[in-house]
Each structure stands twice: as C-alpha cells, then as structure tokens.
Amino acid sequence: MKRLLALITLTITSTQLFGAKPNFVFIFADDMGWTGTSVEMIPGDSRTKSDYYHTPNLEKLASMGMRFSAGYAPAAMCTPSRAAVLTGKTPAEIHITSPESGLGSPAHKMRPPKQLQEFPESETSIAEALKPAGYASAYFGKWHLGEGNPGQHGFDVHDGSTSNGTPADSGPDNPKDIFGINERGIAFMRENVEANRPFYLQLFHYAVHGPTATKAESETHFGELSKGERHKDPAFAGMTWDLDVSIGSVMEELERLNIADNTYVIFMSDNGGPSNPRFGTLNNAPLNKGKTTLYEGGIRVPFIVKGPGIPANSHSRESVTGCDLFPTFCEWAGVKVAHKIEGKSLASLLTSKSQSIDREGVPLLFHFPHYFRGPDSVPSTAIIAGNLKLIKFWESNSYKLFNLDEDLGEKNDLAKTHPEKLKELIAVMNNRLRSVNAQLPIVNPDYDPNAPRPEQPGPRGRGQGARPGGGRPGGPGVAN
Numbered sequence: 491m492k493r494l495l496a497l498i499t500l501t502i503t504s505t506q507l508f509g510a511k512p513n514f515v516f517i518f519a520d521d522m523g524w525t526g527t528s529v530e531m532i533p534g535d536s537r538t539k540s541d542y543y544h545t546p547n548l549e550k551l552a553s554m555g556m557r558f559s560a561g562y563a564p565a566a567m568c569t570p571s572r573a574a575v576l577t578g579k580t581p582a583e584i585h586i587t588s589p590e591s592g593l594g595s596p597a598h599k600m601r602p603p604k605q606l607q608e609f610p611e612s613e614t615s616i617a618e619a620l621k622p623a624g625y626a627s628a629y630f631g632k633w634h635l636g637e638g639n640p641g642q643h644g645f646d647v648h649d650g651s652t653s654n655g656t657p658a659d660s661g662p663d664n665p666k667d668i669f670g671i672n673e674r675g676i677a678f679m680r681e682n683v684e685a686n687r688p689f690y691l692q693l694f695h696y697a698v699h700g701p702t703a704t705k706a707e708s709e710t711h712f713g714e715l716s717k718g719e720r721h722k723d724p725a726f727a728g729m730t731w732d733l734d735v736s737i738g739s740v741m742e743e744l745e746r747l748n749i750a751d752n753t754y755v756i757f758m759s760d761n762g763g764p765s766n767p768r769f770g771t772l773n774n775a776p777l778n779k780g781k782t783t784l785y786e787g788g789i790r791v792p793f794i795v796k797g798p799g800i801p802a803n804s805h806s807r808e809s810v811t812g813c814d815l816f817p818t819f820c821e822w823a824g825v826k827v828a829h830k831i832e833g834k835s836l837a838s839l840l841t842s843k844s845q846s847i848d849r850e851g852v853p854l855l856f857h858f859p860h861y862f863r864g865p866d867s868v869p870s871t872a873i874i875a876g877n878l879k880l881i882k883f884w885e886s887n888s889y890k891l892f893n894l895d896e897d898l899g900e901k902n903d904l905a906k907t908h909p910e911k912l913k914e915l916i917a918v919m920n921n922r923l924r925s926v927n928a929q930l931p932i933v934n935p936d937y938d939p940n941a942p943r944p945e946q947p948g949p950r951g952r953g954q955g956a957r958p959g960g961g962r963p964g965g966p967g968v969a970n
Contacts, residue, residue, distance in 0.1 A: 511623065511688035512798060512822050513753040515675075515744070516815070517737060518575070518692065520568060520632060520699040521781060523763025523774045524790045525720070526730065531792060532559045533805050537776045541718030543730045547738035551757060554796045556804040556840055560894075561793020562811045562874070563761045564832075566782050566858060568654070569634050571760040571812060572694070576615045576643070578816025578831035582857035583926035584613065589634065589654065594861055594934065597941040599885045600869050602860040603929035608636035609643065614829065616816050617644035617690060623823050626687050628678045630671045631694035645692075647678055656703065657696060665703035665732055666696040672736040676743050683747045690819070693740070697733045700764075704728030720773040754797030754822060758812060762788045778900040782867035784856050784881055785900055789872075797822075799841045808846055809874055810836060811854055832926075855922045859884065859931040869931040873919050880915040884931045889916065 524531055524538070527545040529552045531538040538559070564574030569589040570581030581587045585606045594602045617627035621644055628647040629640035632654070640648035649671075657667035664670050675693050682689040697703075708728030721727065737757070744750040765773065765780025765787055774780045774787035781788050793810065813833035820827050821835045832855075838844040853875035861868060869884035877895040882888075891904040891912055905912050923930065 510752055511625070511824070513679075513682075513688055513749060514690045514819055514822075515679075515740060515753060515755045516575075516690075516692045517740070517755070517757045518572075518631075518694040519733065519757070519759040519792075520694075520696055521761065521763055522698050522730075522759035522792060523780065523787065524777055524792060525774060526698065526759070526763055527734075527792050529557060529792065529794070531557060531561075532807075533557075540721050540730075542712070542715070542721035543727045544712075545730060545734040547734045547741065548757065548792070548794065551737070551741065551755060551796050552794050553803045555755070555800045555802070556795050556806055558793040558795075558806050558808065558810050560807055560809040561758060561791055562789050562809065562854065562856075563759060563791045564812045565856065566761050566784055566788035567862070568632070568699075568760045572633075572635055573609055573613075574832070575812040575815055576609070577613045578616075578813050578827070578833035579613070580813060580832040580855050580857070580926055582855060582923065582928035583832065584610070585929055586635075587857055587929070588860040588862070590860075590862075595941065595944050596934070596936045596938040597943040598861050598934055599937050600859075600861075600931040601934040601936075602869060602931045605860075605929060608638055611638075611642065613643075615643040615645075616819055617646075619816070619820055619825055619827065620690050620823055623825050624688060625690045625823065626678075626682050626685075627690040627692075628675065629692045629694065630674045630678075631667070631692070632696050633694075647674075649674075654699075656701070660703065662706065665705060665729060666699075668695060668697050668732050668736050671695060672739055675740065679743060679747060679749075683749060688823075695733060695736075698726065698729050698763075702726050702729055704732055708732050720775055752798060754795065754819075756795050756815060758793045759791035762786075762791055776899050779866055782858075782862045782864060784858060784870050784872040785866075786879075786894070786898065789856055795836070795840055797840075801842055804842065806839060806845075808839060809854060810839075810847070814847075852925075853918060853922065855919075855926070857923070857928050859929060871919060871923065871928075873915065873922060875915065875918065878911070878915065880912070880919055882916075882919060891915065 525540050527548045528539050529548050563571045565571045565581045570586050573584050573586045574581050587605050627645045629645040630649050633652040634654050639651040659667045659670045671693055675691055702725045704725050708731050709725045712724040712727035744753050761781050763774050763780050777787035779785035779787045814836050817833045817835040821837045834847050853873040856872040859869045872881045879892045879894050881890045889905050892900045
C-alpha cells in the first residue's frame with residue numbers, strides 16, 4: 491500500500507462508492523494455443539478452432555460475451571506475461587522478459603541482458619489498484635514470478651510462491667491441481683458474496699502446460715473419438731477437457747450465487763502453444779511457429795470476455811493484449827489510473843460503443859532479447875501496427891514484415907518488396923524500445939561457433955509448485 495500511494499492516484503466515482511461494484515474472475519490458461527479450444531476464434535472459420543479438443547464451457551462463455559480473434563499474450567513465455575497482466579505494462583518495461591536469467595552462453599552469437607528474477611515491489615499490481623475501491627482479491631495457481639508471493643503485491647488470499655512445476659496437491663482426480671484451484675476460488679467467491687464485498691479472483695492454471703496430466707476417464711473418452719489432422723493426443727485432449735469442466739463449474743457457481751449478471755469473466759492464455767517436435771503433436775496451424783517465438787503461434791491466444799453490457803456472441807478483430815486488462819478492470823471498478831502503463835481500456839470496445847482502440851499511434855510491442863529451447867527461440871522483437879507486423883532478429887540484424895489481414899500464417903515476407911514501409915516501421919520499433927527503456931542484447935565477445943549449445947535450466951522458484959506455509963485461506967501464506 492505504501493508504494494501504491496506513491497505511484498498511483500486513485501479516484502473512486504460516486505457511482506462506484508454507492509452502487510454495486512462488479513466482480514472479476516480472471517482465468518489464465520498456461521500454454522494454450524489459439525486453436526487449443528473448440529471455439530472458432532474467427533467465427534465461421536473452422537481452421538481457427540481445434541479439430542479434436544472439445545471445450546463446451548468455453549464455447550458457452552464465447553456465446554455469452556465477446557471473443558477477440560486478434561488477442562495477444564504480452565509475451566511468448568509465461569513469466570513475462572504474468573508480470574504484464576498484473577501491471578498493465580509491457581514486459582520490456584518491467585525488465586522481465588524470460589522465465590530465466592537469459593544470460594546465454596559462448597554458443598550464442600548475442601549476449602542477452604540480465605533481467606530481473608523477482609517481480610518488483612515497486613510495481614503496482616491490479617490487486618493493489620482495486621483495494622482502495624473495497625475489493626477483496628485472491629490469486630490461486632501458478633505464480634512463477636520469483637521467491638516472493640502474491641501477498642506481497644496486494645492479494646488477500648493466495649497459494650504462496652508457486653513455481654512452474656506440477657503442484658504437490660495434484661493426483662489422479664486433481665490433475666495439475668485444476669479442481670483444487672477451482673475449489674479455493676469458489677470458496678473465496680462464496681465468502682465475499684456472504685460478506686457483501688466485491689471481489690477480484692485470479693485462477694492462474696498450470697494446465698495445459700506439460701507434462702500432460704488428465705483424469706483417466708477423460709483420456710479414455712478422447713481415445714475413443716476420431717483424431718484430427720492437427721490435434722491427435724487423447725491425454726492432451728483430456729487435460730484440455732478437464733480445464734474446461736473447471737471453467738464450467740465456476741460459471742455455474744456464479745449463477746447459484748446470483749452474481750453472474752454483475753461479474754466479468756475473462757479467459758485467455760499466457761502464451762501460444764508449443765510447436766517444437768519435442769512437444770509431440772501439438773500444432774498451432776494456421777498460425778506460424780509457437781511458444782518462445784514472436785511469430786503468431788507464440789503470442790496470439792484465445793481471448794474471451796463476458797460480463798455486464800457485453801453483447802452476447804459478439805466478435806472483435808481489433809488487436810488487443812493482456813496488458814489492456816489492467817485499465818479495463820480499473821475502469822469497470824471506477825478506479826482512475828494516473829500512472830503510465832502500456833495497456834488501454836477495452837471497456838468501450840466490449841460494449842460496442844467503439845469498434846477500435848485509440849493507441850495514439852503506439853503499436854503493440856513484444857520483446858524477447860534471450861535464447862531458449864529450439865532453433866527458432868532467438869533474441870527478437872516484434873511490433874504490431876494495424877494490420878502490419880514487423881519482427882527483428884537481433885543475431886542477423888534482419889527483419890520480416892507481414893500483413894496479418896492477408897497472411898495469418900506469416901508466409902509472405904514483405905520486407906524486400908516494401909522498403910519504405912520497412913524503414914518507417916524500423917524507426918517506430920526503435921522508438922518503442924527507447925520509450926520503455928528496454929534491455930537489448932549485444933554482440934557476444936565470447937562467441938564460439940564450436941561451443942555446444944546448452945539446455946535451458948529447469949524452473950526457478952520453490953521447487954515443484956510448493957506452497958510455502960500452505961498459502962490457503964486462513965493459513966500462514968495469506969497476506970493480511
């Protein structure tokens with residue numbers, strides 16, 4: 491709270507002081523690709539949904555709200571995306587751009603910058619921003635933002651300093667702690683409805699990140715169905731189904747509590763699905779590449795919002811990002827954000843009062859100055875300006891330019907045929923990087939082309955998703 495007062499001025503409108511404030515349920519999937527559900531992300535285009543996975547509750551959510559066919563995670567990997575949605579700032583500005591230190595090795599042509607390993611206490615989280623408006627807040631599931639925990643960033647109830655691994659509570663009936671996360675979230679909703687308090691609830695799932703885990707009956711069910719051309723794995727389909735079942739139970743509980751009409755439900759993924767052959771049959775087609783790259787398969791994700799005033803079964807082609815959720819939540823709660831952030835409120839877009847967002851000429855920025863697994867995971871930066879996307883590859887100081895309206899799969903590089911537009915967008919990209927004080931890779935003076943390329947180290951944090959002090963309501967992991 492002390493840094494909240496120093497960094498942000500919050501003005502609560504009289505309507506929100508004396509009227510019924512909306513509730514928020516923010517569901518964050520892990521590694522779910524754009525085509526990882528049975529929702530057509532572009533209505534009428536069957537390529538934009540899975541040809542095997544079945545997610546009827548997400549279909550229902552989309553039918554009740556708005557789907558964004560150009561919804562983007564703030565990053566192509568989990569940790570930077572989490573920091574960004576918590577703050578409304580791009581990972582490049584927070585200086586958290588990879589799950590690891592990202593320092594590279596002699597086998598790498600570039601030397602990546604040393605990024606932060608802890609989510610900074612100087613940043614204002616969405617829980618801190620909403621607290622003066624009377625909101626109770628909870629964070630259940632994957633943290634993976636260092637040794638700290640959500641309680642140090644304004645969350646009243648949380649699971650502790652969880653990391654990237656499979657939670658200890660997981661088992662045959664609770665794969666990936668999918669249903670445990672749900673139970674804690676539902677208990678939190680009930681408690682606050684009884685206390686007549688508005689709430690902000692984050693359900694940040696470990697599914698559908700590997701290793702695959704699902705209920706036996708879910709895998710058996712999909713094993714008996716015809717497989718798709720792109721998606722074929724019954725266990726992965728079962729895990730996706732299990733996650734969807736949990737979403738359905740949250741929506742049912744909102745109805746039972748009689749608060750569905752005053753609750754916003756937001757669903758998105760932290761990054762695109764993996765595309766490297768080591769991950770098996772998972773495929774992001776028609777998008778290009780996948781997780782850890784700044785191609786569309788790495789950053790374009792399912793993005794659905796349902797709530798008061800949002801037209802049923804509506805659709806937007808506007809490019810939006812997880813950074814936009816912070817100011818959106820604040821606007822809905824009657825909280826004015828006075829400090830500078832990346833995101834822009836989606837409120838008018840979601841109620842169809844406008845068809846676009848005025849970003850004041852500032853394109854979306856995606857910055858990954860590191861290396862990770864796979865030959866495509868190299869230092870790179872991308873911007874999206876309207877229908878155009880520019881990607882820079884730092885090793886070769888080269889660029890690719892795509893028209894996403896005409897070339898969703900990024901197959902037609904326009905860099906050579908549109909030199910003036912390329913020059914213009916390079917200048918825009920450079921200005922964007924300077925404006926957020928982005929950390930840049932430099933030429934590696936120790937580069938040795940014969941050095942073996944190392945494997946990336948395992949997840950950081952407190953082991954395999956351990957919850958220090960229990961991290962449950964009423965337990966020592968709870969922040970007061």
